[in-house]
Amino acid sequence: xxxVLLHGWPxxxxxxxxxxxxxxxxxxxxxxxxxxxxxxxxxxxxxxxGALLDLLVEDLSGFTAALGIHRFGxxxxxxxxxxxxxxxxxxxxxxxxxxxxHCVYPGxxxxxxxxxxxxxLV
Numbered sequence: 001x002x003x004v005l006l007h008g009w010p011x012x013x014x015x016x017x018x019x020x021x022x023x024x025x026x027x028x029x030x031x032x033x034x035x036x037x038x039x040x041x042x043x044x045x046x047x048x049x050g051a052l053l054d055l056l057v058e059d060l061s062g063f064t065a066a067l068g069i070h071r072f073g074x075x076x077x078x079x080x081x082x083x084x085x086x087x088x089x090x091x092x093x094x095x096x097x098x099x100x101x102h103c104v105y106p107g108x109x110x111x112x113x114x115x116x117x118x119x120x121l122v
Contacts, residue, residue, distance in 0.1 A: 001096060002069045003027035004060070008078020008102065012038030015077070027073070034083065035059050056083045057090055064094070073097040 003023060005016045013031040023029045033040045034056055046052055060083065064072060073096050076084035081103040088098050 001027055002064075002067075002072035003029050004064065004072050004074050005029065005031045006034065006060075006074065006076040006080030006083055007031075007037065008080050010037070011078075014038075030064075030067070030069075030072075032060075032063055034080065053082060053086055057086045060087055061091055061094070070094065071096050073099070075099045076101075076103070078102050 005013075005019070005023075007013060007015045012033045016031050020029050020031060035052075036042050046055060064070075071094055074084050074087065076099070081100040084098060084100060088095055
């Protein structure tokens, strides 16, 4: 089974180098660099900058398609988890499994400062 590992910020594929050998005993491990990280081109931010997440999702879709991978497991960390969450919403049929660690949740924002929101969490 293909297993794609997405790194966080300010990292690149090497953050997983100690895990690849062990994971490769059970999976076909693929560890790409996200656009703008590692040895990839540094094209700058799109206009508007918020479009970057959509570009990263499409990068992952195109990358896996170019490799002939139709379904895969996706492990993500930190900023990579933003990409993984958006990818899962856009292409749920392409995922066999989804795992996040050190995942930030983009929906809290200023609501964390609102007393009623905090009460709902408790």
